[in-house]
Amino acid sequence: MAVSVGAVAPAAPLSRDSQLAAEIKALVVGGERDAARDRYGDLVARQQRRAVRIAYQYLRDAHDADEAVQDAFVKVFTHITSYREDLPFEVWFTRILVNACLDLRKSRARRLRWSVPLASTKESAPTDPATSEQTPEQRLVSRERANEITTAVESLPDRQRTVFTLCHLAEQTTAEVSAALGVSEATVRVHLFRAIRKLRRLLEHKQ
Amino acid sequence: MTQLHLSDDRLIEVCLLEAASIAEQEHLGACARCDARRARLRTLLDDVSGAAVTEADAAFPPDRLARQQARILSQLQHDGRPGRLIAFPAGHAHEATVSRTRPSTRWIAAAAVAGLVIGVLAGRFGHDYSLGRPGGTRIAVTRSADAPELRTGAILEISTAVSEEEFLSQIEIAIDGPAAAALQPLDDLTPLPWEVR
Numbered sequence: 001m002a003v004s005v006g007a008v009a010p011a012a013p014l015s016r017d018s019q020l021a022a023e024i025k026a027l028v029v030g031g032e033r034d035a036a037r038d039r040y041g042d043l044v045a046r047q048q049r050r051a052v053r054i055a056y057q058y059l060r061d062a063h064d065a066d067e068a069v070q071d072a073f074v075k076v077f078t079h080i081t082s083y084r085e086d087l088p089f090e091v092w093f094t095r096i097l098v099n100a101c102l103d104l105r106k107s108r109a110r111r112l113r114w115s116v117p118l119a120s121t122k123e124s125a126p127t128d129p130a131t132s133e134q135t136p137e138q139r140l141v142s143r144e145r146a147n148e149i150t151t152a153v154e155s156l157p158d159r160q161r162t163v164f165t166l167c168h169l170a171e172q173t174t175a176e177v178s179a180a181l182g183v184s185e186a187t188v189r190v191h192l193f194r195a196i197r198k199l200r201r202l203l204e205h206k207q
Numbered sequence: 208m209t210q211l212h213l214s215d216d217r218l219i220e221v222c223l224l225e226a227a228s229i230a231e232q233e234h235l236g237a238c239a240r241c242d243a244r245r246a247r248l249r250t251l252l253d254d255v256s257g258a259a260v261t262e263a264d265a266a267f268p269p270d271r272l273a274r275q276q277a278r279i280l281s282q283l284q285h286d287g288r289p290g291r292l293i294a295f296p297a298g299h300a301h302e303a304t305v306s307r308t309r310p311s312t313r314w315i316a317a318a319a320v321a322g323l324v325i326g327v328l329a330g331r332f333g334h335d336y337s338l339g340r341p342g343g344t345r346i347a348v349t350r351s352a353d354a355p356e357l358r359t360g361a362i363l364e365i366s367t368a369v370s371e372e373e374f375l376s377q378i379e380i381a382i383d384g385p386a387a388a389a390l391q392p393l394d395d396l397t398p399l400p401w402e403v404r
Contacts, residue, residue, distance in 0.1 A: 037280065037283050037284065040280075040283065041276065041280055044276050044279055044280070045276060048272055048275065048276060049264075049267075049272065052263055052266075052267045052272070052275075053259065053260060053263040053264070056259075056262070056263040056266055056267070057259050057263065062266040062267070065263075065266070065267075066267075066271075066275060069275065070275060070278060070279055070282070073279045074279060074282050074283060074286070077283050077286075078286065145254065145258070146258040146261070146262065149254055149255050149258040149259075150258060150259075150262065152255075153255065153259070165259075167223060167224070168223060168252060168255065168256055169256055169259055169260070173224065174224060192219070192223070193215075193216050193219055196219050196223075196248075196252075197215065199251065199255060200248070200251060203251055203254070203255075204247065204251060
């Protein structure tokens with residue numbers, strides 16, 4: 001469905017990030033690239049935390065997540081003129097980010113195929129979600145629980161993990177995830193239900 | 208009330224995607240079992256998101272995010288600009304227009320020219336030497352007298368060649384030399400003219 005920019009009023013008011021993206025697009029189109037870049041810094045700051053959470057959940061490696069997020073932000077600015085102001089910026093950005101993650105996973109798989117495995121090349125991410133107010137016992141339980149959850153999420157098939165991450169962690173609707181991944185909304189729901197059922201099976205009996 | 212129990216998928220939708228309808232809210236308020244299921248599911252989802260967020264935030268502290276943002280903006284600053292051309296200094300550029308050949312190429316060319324000059328001079332010297340010999344001149348004259356059909360140019364060519372006697376004497380000297388011993392097996396294999404007949 002080709003919709004000309006501005007021809008159709010959006011159903012819901014655009015988010016602050018979408019408005020910011022529209023401003024940046026206008027600046028780039030108007031030839032004010034330096035000003036656009038300055039404004040883009042604000043947009044990066046607003047989206048960055050969410051982006052690294054998604055990428056890290058997807059890639060499970062801080063270096064790769066860093067690279068994927070950086071690639072995604074650069075791509076967004078490079079192609080900002082193709083952004084449609086009638087759609088939420090978050091959906092567009094998430095789609096680019098997920099593609100960047102997919103590309104990185106492919107290149108990582110190629111890299112691992114030809115490399116000798118070292119003792120541990122993966123950056124050991126801090127997995128201790130404990131807070132300083134907890135007792136040592138509580139921290140131990142929390143750490144174990146976090147490890148169980150991480151293992152359970154990692155055991156999900158790729159598509160289920162992606163859908164779950166976007167719906168639950170990125171707090172996107174199934175319609176937005178459908179647009180971001182290029183699959184039907186019904187497919188998104190099926191993957192989401194299967195993912196949660198599996199997580200329940202893996203985690204509830206351990207509680 | 209049993210018929211109104213919420214399915215697992217519906218509970219997921221209620222917890223994650225959309226609000227429960229009024230009827231469902233009433234049911235959840237009245238049915239302890241469904242309410243407990245919903246609470247368990249909420250706890251599970253909260254645990255999962257809490258663990259993921261904590262893990263990601265620990266891997267990306269604020270200073271790392273700041274560095275990442277700086278890298279992104281730095282990359283964008285250089286994006287779209289043409290590569291900077293580094294000009295050669297003027298003196299070097301001028302020298303480059305004088306000669307485009309490499310020094311080694313020039314040496315090869317000079318050596319080839321020198322070889323050609325030496326060859327021509329040596330040929331000239333050898334030509335004069337043979338002409339200076341009385342035998343060579345005599346044979347040339349004799350042959351020109353025996354074969355009147357030959358042109359003058361041909362006679363001069365013959366006169367430059369080594370005389371027959373000299374050629375045969377050179378062969379005899381070579382046969383007596385040590386190098387001939389190596390050719391002896393080959394000579395043994397070769398049939399002699401009278402043997403062929």
